[in-house]
Amino acid sequence: MSLSHSEQITRVEHPVIARDLTILRDINTSTAQFRLAMKRIAIILAYHALKELPLNSFQVSTPIKETTGYDIAQPITVVPILRAGLGLTDALLQFIPNANVGHLGMYRDEKTLQPIDYYSNLPEDIEDAMVLVVDPMLATGGSADDALTFVKQKGAQHLRFISLISAPEGLKRLQEKHPDVRVITAAVDEKLNKDAYIVPGLGDAGDRYFGTI
Ligand code: PRP
Numbered sequence: 064m065s066l067s068h069s070e071q072i073t074r075v076e077h078p079v080i081a082r083d084l085t086i087l088r089d090i091n092t093s094t095a096q097f098r099l100a101m102k103r104i105a106i107i108l109a110y111h112a113l114k115e116l117p118l119n120s121f122q123v124s125t126p127i128k129e130t131t132g133y134d135i136a137q138p139i140t141v142v143p144i145l146r147a148g149l150g151l152t153d154a155l156l157q158f159i160p161n162a163n164v165g166h167l168g169m170y171r172d173e174k175t176l177q178p179i180d181y182y183s184n185l186p187e188d189i190e191d192a193m194v195l196v197v198d199p200m201l202a203t204g205g206s207a208d209d210a211l212t213f214v215k216q217k218g219a220q221h222l223r224f225i226s227l228i229s230a231p232e233g234l235k236r237l238q239e240k241h242p243d244v245r246v247i248t249a250a251v252d253e254k255l256n257k258d259a260y261i262v263p264g265l266g267d268a269g270d271r272y273f274g275t276i
Pocket residue numbers: 144145146147148169170171172178198199200201202203204205206207233259267268269270
């Protein structure tokens with residue numbers, strides 16, 4: 064399945080997102096404020112990413128009467144790209160507390176800018192699951208491309224990618240390499256700088272989230 068640009072990319076606009084992105088971008092924001100702002104945005108993105116989940120219906124008894132109830136009919140697997148993707152994971156688990164969580168460890172080599180894989184642990188049986196790969200920053204798209212390729216090789220067929228800030232370069236790469244994967248993002252920034260940081264961006268998301276600056 065190949066999606067058109069407008070079908071593939073959803074940029075979620077919301078006053079809370081506009082306020083919280085500003086908190087994330089601000090160099091003077093503390094680690095504690097940074098974590099909370101990321102979580103609030105992640106909750107709104109999670110709401111959008113999960114909008115089209117299929118439902119099962121069944122009969123349920125209220126204290127008054129029997130009526131039709133619903134449950135989510137598809138298993139969910141959340142796959143944070145370490146480290147910074149961990150900052151988005153809890154928000155998704157608030158909506159789907161029984162979701163499985165797989166982890167992909169990768170970091171960008173500072174010289175080559177290529178992603179280096181150092182860890183993977185995915186649950187079995189992800190063929191039928193909705194697999195949500197999460198990472199706050201989509202810069203060159205190298206990490207997201209690698210992560211999506213890896214989970215597809217493991218059998219995933221229903222994928223979404225959730226990011227806070229995307230660069231046009233990263234979106235283009237996902238459109239070329241993974242046109243079947245819907246992308247839910249809170250911002251599309253101007254460009255990458257010569258070190259492949261997103262401009263204006265927020266700096267290094269993992270370092271700011273974990274306080275390792
Ligand atoms: C950041 C970010 C993405 C990657 C994006 O991770 O969280 O994983 O860079 O860049 P790309 O689109 O050009 O691949 P980083 O390498 O800083 O690792 P960290 O999360 O462990 O700090």
